[in-house]
Amino acid sequence: MRHRLIVPGAMVAASLLLAVPASAAEPSPGAPGVGDPYYPDYGNGGYDVSHYDLRLTYQPKTDELNGTATLLATAEQDLSRFNLDFALDVSEVRVDGKKARFATSGAHELRITPAEPLAKGEKATVVVRYSGTPSKVEVNGFTSWLRTEDGGVAANEPEAAWWWFPSNDHPSDKASYDVSVAVPDGTQALSNGTLQSKRSEAGWTRWNWRSRAPQATYLATLAIGRFDITTSKTDSGLPVINAYSKDLGEHAGAARASVERTAEITEWLQGYFGAYPFDAMGGYVPNTDTTYALETQTRPFYSPDDFADGSNTSVVVHEMAHQWYGDSVSLKGWKDIWINEGFAAYAQWLWSEDQGEGTARELADYAYASRPADDDFWKVKPGDPGPDNQFHSAVYDRGAMALQALREKIGDKDFFALLKGWPRQHEGGNADVGDFVAYAEKVSGEPLAELFDTWLFQPSKPPASAAGLKAKAAPEQPESWKKIHTADHPHH
Template identity: 45%
Template structure:
C-alpha cells in the first residue's frame, strides 16, 4: 500500500537490517573537567547536541536577499551552564563566522565539521546564565544525506525555506541540536520591501520599514526543539484567520497551485483533532505551501510547511504532529515512531470519520502482508539511523502498533491514553517505555509482550492485538 504524496519526511525505499551499533561506538565517552563532550549522546546522531549547558532562548536576526540568497545574521543564544565551562560546543555548519561574544566579551572559536567550539574569556561557573552572540554571513546550503534526503536551509526561486528534521538547524544557525533541549525563539527577518517572511509562532508588532528593507518579527513562546524551527521567505499570499480563539495563519506561493483551501482545511483538522487529542498546544496554527522541491511536508512547530499543495490527509497528519512530535517529542531519534505512528493513526481515524475505510479495515489490509514480506523487515522502535523515515516500518507499523494497543486495552482506555499522553508530557520528551508505562497504568494490563512483538521485533507479530 503506497500513497502518491509523500507525507512528512519519509523515504520508503530504504529497507534493510537495522544497524546502529557502529554509530554507538563512535560516541565519545567521558569528558575532561570543564570541557563537555561534543555530542549529546543520540546514537543515531552522535555529534548533534552538546553537553554542559541548557539553551533558554534563540534570538535569530536574519537579513536575507532572495535575488542573491545572501544571508547576514546575528544569533543570540541565552543559555545556562549545567557545569563549569572553560569551553563549550555548538552545532554549526553554516556560512563564515565574523565574530563571537560571550556575555559581551570577545571569545575565541574553532570550527571542525559541524562542531563550533567556543572558548570564552573567562570560565562560566556552573548554574550561571550566559549569552552567546554569533555574527555570520554568506549563503547557507542544504544538507543532502543518503536515506535522509535534502533538508536544512533550502534556497528557492524566490527566497528560502528552512526544514530541519532531523539535524538541519546547524545549516543556518549555531544550535544545541539536541531534540531534548527545547527553547523559545524570536525570529527577526529583514528582506527587501515586498518580500514575505514567515516563521513559527506569532508576529510581534508591525513590520518595520527602513529605506528599501522591511523587518518582521515572529516569536515562538512555547518550548521548541530545533528540528521544528522554520523560516519561509519569498512571495506568499497570506491569510490571517482563526480557529475559535486560535490565530490560523496560512500562506501559499502564488506562482504555484492555488492554496486558498489551506486556511479552511487547517481549521477543520485542528478543530477535529482538539476534540480527540485535547487542547492545542501552541499559541497559533496554520500552514505554508511553498515550491521547495523536496517532495515532503514537515510538521514545523505551529505551522507545517508543505512542498506543493497538500491533500487533506497530509494536513491532518502534519497537524496531528503538533500534539505528537512537536509538543510531546521523542528523547532520541530511535523513537521517531512515537511521532509518525501517532500522526499516521490520526489519518486513519480521520478517514473513518469522513466516509473512508474503517481503521480496522486499514489495519487488516496491512496485517495481511505475509510474514516473509519485506514489510516486517525493520524494527519499528530503534530502526537504525538509515530507516528513521521508512514508511512501512515507522509510519504504517507505528500506526498499526497503536491499533494493536487499542485492541488490547479497549476504546475507552485508548482514547484516554491519547489525551493523557499529550497533556502529561506537554512540551516534554518521551520514550517508548514512557508510553508503555502510561498505557499500563491506565489499563492495568501488562503490555510488555505487545510492545516487544510490535516494536522490538523485525517480524510479523503472531496476533493482531
C-alpha cells in the first residue's frame, strides 16, 4: 500500500516534554507519549479516557469545524499536567469546571495544566473548545483530513483524530463515544455506531451518533457530504446503515452491489469468528481521491477505487473481519499489526473458498510460489514489520500464509476453535502477537514458537516444507487473487 507514515526519527523527541518529579510524593507531568516504539509521541501517559462526547458544527463550503470535546478520564498517577493529541486551534480548556492553562508543544501536543493537580485514581472531566480548517492543517507534512467537493472525511491509520477531536491517540486507550454534528440542511453527517436522533432547526440538521463499545481513536470516523443513505435491520435486529456519495458516478452501482451485502457477509463471518461484537453495522463510500479502505468501527470507510473494476465483496469481507480482529480486539502496540491484517486477509481467503474462486490452500501456495527467495517481500517480518512497513503486502499475504501454516500444523478443529475463541477471550480489549502465540499453544496443546518465528519473525523465505505447505513451482493464479492482493488493491 502506498501509505504515508511518520518516521519516528522525524518526531519531536519525547524527552523535551518530560519532567523529573522533585519527590515521589509530588504530582508529576504525564508523558507526551505512551512509549510505542513505532510512534513515540502518539498517545499520552498518566490517564485513561473512558468516554468522548463531541459536539461539532461543520460548514462544508469553507471546511470550517467548530467543536466542544468533553473527555471523561481517570488519572493513573498523581498528575500536575497532562497532554492530549490535537492539531486544531484551541480557545479554552476546563478541567472539572475550572479554567486550565494550556499550550501547544511538538507536532500535535496540547499540554494542559489544571488549576489543581489530579490525584491518582481521581476521575476528571476535561472540556476543550476549538475550531479550525482541518484540510489546511498539516502535521509533519501531511493531513489525514480528506477534503471532498461537498465536505470532508476523517478516516486514516495510524492517525486521524488530531484533525477533528483532541484525544489520547493510541489504540491502548479505548473509550465509548457520543458524536453530535450540525451541518447545513441537505448535507449528511455520518459517524460510528447507532444513529440516536436527527433534528433540524434554522437551516441546520444535527446528527447524533453513539458508540457504546470500547473504540480506538483511529477507528472513530466522521464523514460529511451529500450521501444516499440506506437503512435496514439484520435478522437479529441490528441496524444496518450504509451511505454512498451522490457523486460516485460510474462507481455507484458496483459500490452498492458490494456494501449492501455487509449484513450477509457479517452473518457468514460469524460462522468463523463467533457472535458479532457490536450493536450496529454498515459502510460508507465518499467521493475521495484515495486508494485504501479502513475498518472504522461498525461502519468501514471504502474508497471509490475499491470498486473501479466492478463489485468487490472481498474488500467488504476484509473490513468486516476487522470488526473482530482489530476493532473489538485491538493491538497493544503498532508492531502487532499482523493480528489485524493477517486475519482480515485470511478471511478473504476463506471467502474465496466459499465463492469457488480459489481455496485458502491454493491461495497460500500461489502467494508462496509467486515470489522468489531473493524478493524483498521476504525481508519484511509480519510480526514486527517496522513503522515504514506496517502496511506492506507481506503483513497481509505472508501474514495470511502464517495462518495457513498454523492450520496445517494443528488441524482444522483446533484452528477454527482458535479463530472463534480469540475474539471472545479478548473482547473489547487489547492483545499482542505474544498473547496470540500463547493462546494458540493453549488451544492446540502443541509447541508453536518455532512455527511463528519462521513465518512472522525471520527476514527470509520459509522452506516449502514449513508446516506442510505444498507449493508447486508455478501454481495457477486463483481467480480471487487480484482482488485480494494488497499491491493491486490496498486496504487496511
